[in-house]
Amino acid sequence: MAIRVVLKMGEPLLLQKTAPVARFDTPELHALVRDLRDTMEALNGAGLAAPQIGVALQVVVFGVKKNPRYPDAEEVPDTVLVNPELTALGEEVEEGWEGCLSVPGMRGLVPRYSHLRYRGFDPFGNPIDRSVSGFHARVVQHECDHLMGILYPMRIRDLRNFGFTEVLFPELAPIEE
Secondary structure, three states, X not given: OOOOOOOOOOOHHHHOOOEOOOOOOOHXXXXXXXXXXXXXXXXXXXXXEHHHHOOOEOEEEEEEOOOOOOOOOOOEXXXXXXXXXXXXXXXXXXXXXXXXOOEEEEEEEEEEEOEEEEEEEOOOOOEEEXXXXXXXXXXXXXXXXXXXXXXXXXXXXXXXXEEEHHHHOOOOHXXXX
């Protein structure tokens, strides 16, 4: 089990675009995926992107079963997505509250496409192609933003809807830190 340090907002790597993975099914890629999963699970995250642990590659992991940080969220299947491509399915956008392991202790109201298709590969190079909506779509967009150097506060339309979790959602505060 390798729990890695999660970079926090302000680290230059979090603002850079990442490189696509060139080779699949390598020991290095599998080790990165293990580290991402272990770190995400240890911190009760819904997802984690490679740049958050200091690796500038297009790899994200996500999945939600029962998560204390997102008590009302529907389940999202455990997924490793490499070299993702996202396509909005329609123009419908909905705002929802998001947090991030790289922006600890804070939440913001973020607009995201309600429905989208994502394509990419698993770590073995097998194709993934899914059309999703709701929280699943939100999680994928959030994690893939990290691959483009975008943190969720950059997407908030009104900064009055951005603040400390302990103030906005006192019932979630003990879980954050």
